[in-house]
Amino acid sequence: MKSKKVLVADDSAFMRKLISECLSEHPDIEVIASARNGYDAVKKALELKPDVITLDIEMPEMGGLEALKLIMDKQPCPVVMLSSLTKEGTDTTLKAMEMGAVDFIAKPSGTISLDLHKIKDILIEKVLAAAKANISMKPEIAAKSAVIESFVQTNPDSRDRMVLPSQNKKGNKLVLIATSTGGPRALHHVITKLPAALLAPIVIVQHMPPGFTKSLADRLDSLSDIHVKEAEDGEILRKGTAYIAPGGHHLKLRKVGSSIVATLDQTNPEGGHRPAANVTFRSAAAIHRVEKIAVIMTGMGTDGADGLIKLKETGVVKAIAESKETCVVYGMPKAAVATHLVDEIVPVNEIAATIVKYLNDKR
Known part of the structure; x- marks a missing residue:
């Protein structure tokens, strides 16, 4: 070499x-x-x-x-x-x-x-x-897509961070995002383009050490229509809010009544990571009567793939993988695609619109 x-x-x-x-x-x-x-x-x-x-x-x-x-x-x-x-x-x-x-x-x-x-x-x-990283992807944020603009026009209060009741007649939905190397920029592309009246909470696992996840949450919150925060132990997840797993902690989800609650712990790292997407995905798989949208974006390694398998085994799940051409490192999405369980492979600037499309699916 x-x-x-x-x-x-x-x-x-x-x-x-x-x-x-x-x-x-x-x-x-x-x-x-x-x-x-x-x-x-x-x-x-x-x-x-x-x-x-x-x-x-x-x-x-x-x-x-x-x-x-x-x-x-x-x-x-x-x-x-x-x-x-x-x-x-x-x-x-x-x-x-x-x-x-x-x-x-x-x-x-x-x-x-x-x-x-x-x-x-x-x-x-x-x-x-x-x-070996791909540095061709421009860091500037693309304009909101036609899908998202249509949603905002239909829900004019969304720009003011008002959370609308779910229009999904089948039940609640949950968005799960996993990313690592290149993730902050990828999240910047995705989260800043989502409308505030999003019909689900978003849970984000970004491989980062303690301290940096709080800065990431604050930065994204200042730039986005949705609310973005670092997840806290025991808090109830709200629609229109994105929760970032704190560095040094696994983020697990559990159902309490009709609510989804975040739980943080410092059990052993998995695959060298804490937080690990596999841990979060597996906990989400145990939550029934909630449809999930799993998104796996740029990053080294395979974190998220095993959790995706578990999600698909236990409920209604739509899986989105970032395409190779926009990944800084095509590791985690490649591993997800290799499971043959990914529904769509899209460039990073189309992920937000794809999330909104699935959230508005009232099948």
Whole structure:
């Protein structure tokens, strides 16, 4: 296998050395240069044309966001952001994902992380995955589709976040979304195009560490007609609201009377993930007389596929997979498609309209 050429950008000489040493331990990675700030990173990206760039969020002279924008404009390249766990750091990381960064990794102990070795394997995995990522999908948000505009015109109060009674005569519905690498940008494409009067709650499992899911929820909420929040233990799910599983917790669903309730726990990770979509999907499969729409979008690995099988075995389920051409990483959707249980394969900018179509199906 040809070595992937990596440019490491960080304002700390110590961190540049540590990151470079960690990556260089893998035989398929060659660190070809390092950059001390955003200006240096852009200059070397243009000169050296690396396969992947690791880019620190917080740098002097030119920060990571500004450097990322110039790199994606002038020399598009897969970028993995390195971030602190501060509120500012998590918010900026989410903006970087929207601007085209493939993935991110949280420094374990702040800007200068002497214990970077703790995340060495994750760093290597993310850099190798980024080298194969699809970065052609534009981060800008497409206009709402004709299906959604028609829904909004029929339900004019939807723009004011008023939740209408379900028009589904067969019973309640539930939307489940699973995603990982490239997920924040994919969710940006989908969630911001859904009408506020959505006829179901949405449950989202995005592979992220603690702290980042709250920033993701707040960011999507500020941009969307529907309400978006981080899920809380014991809360009743409401129509027109999207609930994001908190990093570090599995999100399980259970029926209490006529309501669906969220339950959070910290049982063992599944497939290396907590939250894991398979855990959420399996819990949803045990809820009867509720039709489900399962959506599996961009991400490494196979999370969601086994849960989809369980969903299909136990109830009425429509499954949507993101198509390969818009996935940053075509892993999770590929695994879902391989089950032969997916009803539609659509590009990310058509997923919102497909969800609305199924929610309005009154069969």
